[in-house]
Amino acid sequence: MQRTAKLLAGSALFALSMALPALAVDKVSYGTNWLAEAEHGGFYQAVADGTYAKYGLDVTIVQGGPQAANEALLVAGKIDFYMGGTFSLYDSVKQGIPMINVAAMFQKDPQILMAHPDAGVETFADLSKLGTIFMAKDLYATAFTWMKSAYPGFKDEQVKPYTFNPAPFIADKNSAQQGYLTSEPFAVKAAAGFEPKVFLFADNGYAPYSTTIETSTKLVTENPDLVQRFVDASIIGWYNYLYGDNKAANDAIKAANPEMTDDQLAYSIKAMKDNGILVSGDAVDKGIGCMTDARQKEFFDKVAALGLVDAKLDYTKGYTTQFVCKGVGKDLVK
Numbered sequence: 001m002q003r004t005a006k007l008l009a010g011s012a013l014f015a016l017s018m019a020l021p022a023l024a025v026d027k028v029s030y031g032t033n034w035l036a037e038a039e040h041g042g043f044y045q046a047v048a049d050g051t052y053a054k055y056g057l058d059v060t061i062v063q064g065g066p067q068a069a070n071e072a073l074l075v076a077g078k079i080d081f082y083m084g085g086t087f088s089l090y091d092s093v094k095q096g097i098p099m100i101n102v103a104a105m106f107q108k109d110p111q112i113l114m115a116h117p118d119a120g121v122e123t124f125a126d127l128s129k130l131g132t133i134f135m136a137k138d139l140y141a142t143a144f145t146w147m148k149s150a151y152p153g154f155k156d157e158q159v160k161p162y163t164f165n166p167a168p169f170i171a172d173k174n175s176a177q178q179g180y181l182t183s184e185p186f187a188v189k190a191a192a193g194f195e196p197k198v199f200l201f202a203d204n205g206y207a208p209y210s211t212t213i214e215t216s217t218k219l220v221t222e223n224p225d226l227v228q229r230f231v232d233a234s235i236i237g238w239y240n241y242l243y244g245d246n247k248a249a250n251d252a253i254k255a256a257n258p259e260m261t262d263d264q265l266a267y268s269i270k271a272m273k274d275n276g277i278l279v280s281g282d283a284v285d286k287g288i289g290c291m292t293d294a295r296q297k298e299f300f301d302k303v304a305a306l307g308l309v310d311a312k313l314d315y316t317k318g319y320t321t322q323f324v325c326k327g328v329g330k331d332l333v334k
Contacts, residue, residue, distance in 0.1 A: 024056070026226050029079040030213075030234075031062040031070030036256035038268035039182055039211065040083070041249055042105065042278075042288075044256075046237025048248035055233040057226075063256050074099065074214065081230060084214030085109075086299065087142065089318035090309050098217040101319040103231045103289035104209035105238060107281045108202035110181040110272075111139070111210075114188070115197045116173045122197075124204040128153030132175040134162040139178055145306050146206050166191060181275060182268035200275060208299050209291060220320065231323045235289045239332035242273055279333070286325040293321065 032040050043061055046052045052059040062079055064070050074082040075097055084101060092099040115121040115130065127133065128151055135144060140159055147154045160168075162178055169177035170192045179185065181200060188196050201207070213231060220227055241249055246269070254260050272278060282290040296319060304311040 025053075025058045026056060026229075027058045027060070028081065028226070028230060029060045029062050030081040030230075031068075031073055031079045031083065032064040033070065033083045033085075034064045035259075036061075036063055036253040037183070037260060038250075038253070038265045038272070039110070039180075041241040041246060041253065041265075041269070042238030043234055044237075044252045045241035045244075045246055045249035046233050048252050049237070049240060049245075051233045051236050051240070052230075055229040057229060057233060059230075059233075061256075071214075074216070077216070080215060080219065082214045084212045085210055086208035086212075088214065089212075090300075090313060090315055093313055093315055093318045094310070099214055099318070100217050100220055101209075101212040101214050101291070102220065102227055102323045103213040103234070104291045104324075105212065105234070105289055106210035106277050107279070107283045107290070108200065108275065108277050109208055109210035110275075110277055111143070111201045112179050112181050112184070113176045113199045113201070114169075114179055114185060115176045115199075117194055117197055119173055119197075121176075124199045125151045125153065127151075127176050127199065128155075128158075130174055130176050131158065132160050132172060133158045134169055134175060134177040135159050136162045136164075136178060142303070142308055143201060143206055145308060146302070149306055150205050181277070182271045183264070185271075186264060186267045203275075206302075209295070213289075224322070228323050231289060232328050235287060235324075236329040236332065238278055238288050239329040242269065242278065243332055243334040282325065285327075287327045287330050289323075289328075290325040291319060291321050292325065 030043055036044065047059055047061060062070055070079060071082050071084065071088065073079045089101050113127055113133070115127060119130065121127055121130065144154070144159060166177065166184065166188050169175050170188060177184070181198065185196050185198055213234065215227060250265050253265065278288050282292055282295065296315065300309070300315045303309050
């Protein structure tokens with residue numbers, strides 16, 4: 001009798017499970033700002049290890065690159081999230097584009113200047129003594145304005161166009177070059193055999209948030225639960241990428257970007273960890289992705305005073321802190 005009862009109960013449960021609809025999975029897409037690399041690792045990690053799936057998300061990463069226009073795709077509603085930045089926040093507010101930053105994965109922007117190791121450059125201010133600084137126009141229009149104000153001695157005539165080729169810098173000992181902490185120093189050592197002196201803007205007074213999660217204000221208003229799940233899962237992805245088994249994520253990165261190497265990935269991950277790119281400042285206690293009103297105001301006031309943005313701009317419309325600074329994933333630090 002007991003066996004018969006168990007069989008009947010089991011049959012009933014099976015029938016009930018077949019009648020119930022499967023849990024809905026939200027399909028979303030995240031557009032990166034460049035070809036797949038370690039700087040995108042947390043997002044690839046959350047796909048590869050099933051973190052997004054655990055949060056009820058089916059996430060497609062839309063790779064950026066020279067010909068990509070992922071930010072425009074976000075504005076057009078073709079993707080759901082985008083890897084934005086602080087100045088794109090200002091631009092959206094200025095132009096009345098209903099986009100908003102909901103998390104900042106990088107507490108420190110990895111932007112650097114680098115110099116030859118034997119050029120007598122020991123501090124950021126010493127860079128002003130060099131004859132040439134190779135710098136792209138976007139950085140020249142923003143960070144260099146700050147450099148001239150914060151460190152008297154820098155002059156416009158020092159700047160020459162950076163064409164994303166390190167050869168002119170390598171050939172000129174009396175020069176500096178912009179770069180990304182996680183890539184250009186590695187490329188210079190591989191090409192020239194020396195390790196350049198590296199100076200991180202974020203450690204010398206110019207510290208915008210970077211690698212943000214940007215989305216539409218409509219999505220935040222109409223489906224904040226989905227936004228929260230995407231933010232939380234991405235944060236956990238980053239902790240696992242930095243401190244856990246990241247092989248599957250790195251395999252996915254190399255599949256998306258065949259030019260990426262294991263050595264480059266390892267170098268980039270170490271650089272991000274050693275320099276607190278993700279885990280520093282507010283993120284130490286409040287978790288990866290944290291943004292604060294105080295930090296946003298500090299940077300805005302700085303660039304507004306330099307005339308880089310309109311001081312009357314209501315920059316607070318371009319971000320929200322409602323989804324971050326909750327300590328999600330902190331227990332994964334090893």
